[in-house]
Amino acid sequence: MDKHIFAFWDDFQKIIIEDYQQKINDTNQFMLVGNDEQIELLFVSDYYVGDGHIFEYTIKHELLFGSEYRVVSDNGINVVLENRNIVRTAEFDKRFYYDGDDLGVHYLPTQTEFAVWTPIATELLLWVKNADKTLIKRFTRSEAGVWRLQLKGDFELSEYLLLVKVNGLWQVTTDPYARASTANAERSVVVNPASVQVDAQKNFLPAFDFPTDAIIYETHVRDFSIQDGQVFANKGKFLGMSERGLANDAGDSIGIDYLTELGVTHVQVLPVFDFGRSDELAELPAYNWGYDPIQYNVPEGSYATDATQPYSRIIELKQMIAAFHMQGIRVNMDVVYNHVFEAGQFAYGVLVPGYLFRYDALNHLLDGTGCGNDVASERRMVRKFIVESICYWATEYGFDGFRFDLMGILDIDTMNAIREAINDIDSSMLIYGEGWNMASGIEEKEKAMAENAQSLPQIGFFNADFRDAIKGSTFQHDARGLVANGFERLPIIASLLAGSVYQTGIAVHFEEPSQSINYVSCHDNLILFDRILRSGMSDGMSRVYTYQQLALALVLVSQGIPFLHAGDEFFRTKNGVEDSYNAPDAINMIDWNRRSEFKTTVEYIKGLIAIRKMHGAFRMKSAQEIFEHVKITSNNLNIYYDLFNVGYCGDYNDIKVIINLSDEELAIDLPLEWQCFAENSWASISAKTRKNEIIEVAAHTLAIYMR
Template identity: 40%
Template sequence: MLQIRRTYEAFLDEMNLITIIMPKIYRQGLSNSFTLQGDEDVNEPLQICSTFDDRLYIKYECKAACHIEVGKAYAVYDDEGCSTDLQVGAVIRTAKFDELYAYDGNDLGVTFSKEYSLFKLWAPSATKVKLKITNPIDHEKKYYEMNRGNHGLWDLLVHEDLEGVYYSYLVCVNLIWKEAIDPYAVALSVNSEYGVIVDLNKTAMQDYKLPPLEHATDAVIYEVHTRDFSKHPNSGINEKGKYKGLIESQTSESSGSYTGLSYLVDLGVTHVELMPCNDFAGVDDLTPEKTYNWGYNPLHYNAPEGSYSSNPQNPYNRINELKKVITTFHKNGLRVVLDVVYNHVYIREQSSFEKIVPGYFFRHDENGLPSDGTGVGNDIASERRMVRKFIIDSVLFWLNEYHVDGFRFDLMGILDVDTMNRIRTAVDKIDSSIILFGEGWDLPTSLPTEMKATIQNAKKLPRIGHFNDQFRDRIKGSTFKLEDKGFSLGNSFQLDKVKEVITGSISYDQAKIGMFDEPVQSINYVESHDNHTMWDKMIKSNPDENEETRMKRQRLATAIVLLSQGIPFVHSGQEFFRTKLGVENSYKSPDEINWLDWDRKGIYESSVHYTKGLLLLRKKHRAFRFPDSSLIRKHLKFISDNDQVIAYQLLDVGKYGQWAYITVIHNNSKDEQLVKIDSGEVWEAICHGDKTGITPLVKMTGNQIIVPSISTLVLIRN
């Protein structure tokens, strides 16, 4: 047994490089030699390669000739016999460490059966690991020493029926013991105190198999927050703020129009994106009414959030209820996208990742300080093999166990290109129609620019979508400058850039190189949960306009979203002018700010019908949702020299739908506009003023067409 009295510190920073920090308070003058000792007859002199004399300490860099095994105990002695333990330092973030210790097995976590449970934990820097079992009834605790194997894997086979018991790990790294929940835990006790051993076979549900999604551009994504969706007093939903509230059917607000699930089905969207449903911090499971949170404070990635459960004290309840949501949505023709937050954790120091393998799961800068591109104190180091493995394993878990249909990656630009492409490959092996998209913002994380999964690197990320901020800003106006106006708010400058985003931001012609290779990469939107709603922005940017004019402008923006090439994304309530009463960042604002105000749905029912008509129109004809760039370049042609409108035609598109020729004109002016088109032809308007759908509304002839003020006009002919 090594005898250690820590008077200075020694860190393993590379596989054979040891950094020693000797405070001058302990010793004056230089040390002439150091020796490495270990339990297995290791007694090796260290070669002092460099010395740095600081005001308070002396730093030595030493090389070891022997092989140092991470996770075994070593001591460093100086020439006066003083000793310290060899701590695992920056070596944990080296490529060599990944090469030696990465584990490829698919059995991390708990493998449960009635006869036994097999526990596996990856903790290569730990010198000891114990399994702690807690009885949920009397809280009696048992401790089991775990066994270390290859690649830093610890395992234990317990021959008992452990269903329902709580478990955690005690991990000793650098002589410090910490208790942590299994990162692979699939069930949790109330308020995430422990992992819980469950039999997932008991939660299996008969899922409804939807017909294949032929192309990703067939999707229309509708963003929903579980609590917001039902919390309003006039939602007509009983289980307010809960998973169950998502699937109550035939509910209505006081005027009698649909709310909730029945409304979603009637509206006509294809995908419902659920904001984070994995376990997060900020809301007490038992008293959720006291606080509110969007859910971007991830604690545990593979277990559902407890505050949405009708009984969070029952670990099975939240699993069953979330699975029921997904199954019910499927039965109603709706696919489910999960909003996942793999870019950071809530608090790095308190996370299971940091407690179990300190320093590995998070990025650090050149000075060894935690990288903070996310703005919340930590960035997940997705480029490391076991971090990448965890993310892919987690995605596949939700796909295989919960049967979701897509993933929206929060702050995807923090993740690396290789990880995102590997996720795409892994998902494709199960279902190539699964849609993947995220926020490709270029954030200051300590990762080379060319490696980031950003919108600038979109061409390296085939079949992965990006929130198109150029679309948002060209159509609505800058999110970060409230006074800035986009096309739909009356700005007619830079029409070429508006045309570009309408094509899906592809390389539409040889003169312009688009952001994306294919339209599937463009997620077209004008508002989301982040920042001001469009309605609230217009109150600031267009203060002199009346409500009717603002309604026209928002309908125009929504029409551009739904009729442009790419994948449309709609924020819940956008179709009835959602407001958060001017609050820009409502991530922890009260329910009264965040809830979906179903009263507005009743008040603005005509606008809802307008959006339904646009969705029906998009669904009816593939020319509005071409799956590849070559078809857009072939069939879409811009017309008109009127600087108050954007006008284009979809030509010779009869084989993609029932109309051979389609003309789309967006007018942002308060005045009617004349637009020249082919003379002598008879066109039928199916979108005109505040009416739209697939039924002809009026016939138009001649070489000049009158377009109503602030509106979209869609004309068809065969």
């Protein structure tokens, strides 16, 4: 075999031969040999790319997918014809789209069926270990590039692998549709659905009528319970998140009980599917945020109490979700369909090389994600895989929403297809993500980015304008935000408070407030306390605490969907470490003692959450409502955020939110009688009466009055 000459099938009538040995010229005669036939290659042109002499040929005969062809010449060349650009053509996508719902494994006690999509494979075998018996069985090719195999007998918990021959080479891979796995994704495992049933306990959940009713709290499974000295029995595990009745050194609630008291409606967990860079068999696996997808439909083993038992991770994740549901808290899953951990080893990429990812004109992987590859969500079978995966997590595990990492890499049609499929399951589920404009291989108008929000009407976007205006630029650590005497973006404060539905002054505006995920901190970059400390330390620590308190307050009173990062309400710190995805537990853990050390601020945030839930005026459902019932004015550094004629959505008809961004106390004559729900560092649904008073709003705080 000549290792310096390659032949590629790039379109239905187009063959490319690449010569890196300067062995071919345009007088050589080439034939395709395979499927009991010989097909002449007709010369079209030749050109050079780097060290390669590229020859283009055409054929008048249609080749048969699933057959192996070789390119042979009159001067002794004999190489395999590899499928390349052909798999990325519109015709291939159309011809091999499979609309069935049976890909993967379907178990019965008497038989197990396997279905694998690999249109370009020439052979496919199953290696399966059932108890002490090992079998190798051959698949049969069927419709639309799907291969099928049925095994008689009981194969529950059997380990299996796929042996596939593509482009003349045999490779071994797991099943991309697998739902269980041995440790470290070494082998897929057959699941008996009846053996892993856990009631999601959704009957405990309160009614959830509209996306703006959500208050999202982001956390990481391991961070949540790994702290030394605390009483979690299952530290760093799924079950650690569900442990109840625990207290810190001061006797205050921690863990799930704390979140219940805080009042958030949704907990968002960083990725819990099976990810890389973490040895599941290690006593303490390496820390990882989880943005390294390996198996999209299998839970992460390092979060299970026993990674060697395939059902452990499944059952324990379900138990964690059920535990939150029993506390009235919904659970959102952080998902990463924009890239995979290792493109060359990912199961789908092994079965159908060249199809899953986007490539440039030189057939190099595109890397808009910065993670080595971009998933081609616009291809029909990739879109199908993503939609089915999301629906599986929603129905089998009971997740209540999905946060999409680097959503701007994905295409609009895929995100809308996900939304449509989820609506058929439960239309109250949240779909939102990072709508950044990522460099990738699709047109701007096709990207699921915030600038295209009008084409994604039921999907939310993290609001970068809100984030950077309030706390200061995420990427310029000395830049101050509005809460810390940085007033460059003061002109857009009205738009931000109004859910970014106003079209003036902001980079991105939304069609509806439910599209705006208002946040000042998340797992990425510097945590909020460390970020404000960088720019505001010279003002003194007491002022730093005040700045952060106001930033969180603005998140909770603004129109849209508020998003909080775990521990921000008690000034969680990572000691200045930025992007702590691989930092040790000492940096990433939640220090539950701080929830007592900063109890005043915790109670303040708890009070603001209760106020938001008490009155629908902070949770308006439409831009039209905002236009009709919100008025925002300013006087220098004092912002007046008035919600008027809002008795239709709460017990009070008029609400005043007074925001003091200055270093000086603000004195205001408040005529008539008002009920005060927040002042300085206090907030509660148990109001204080203010009647014909001069009220004082402390520097860098806000106050809320209703009547």
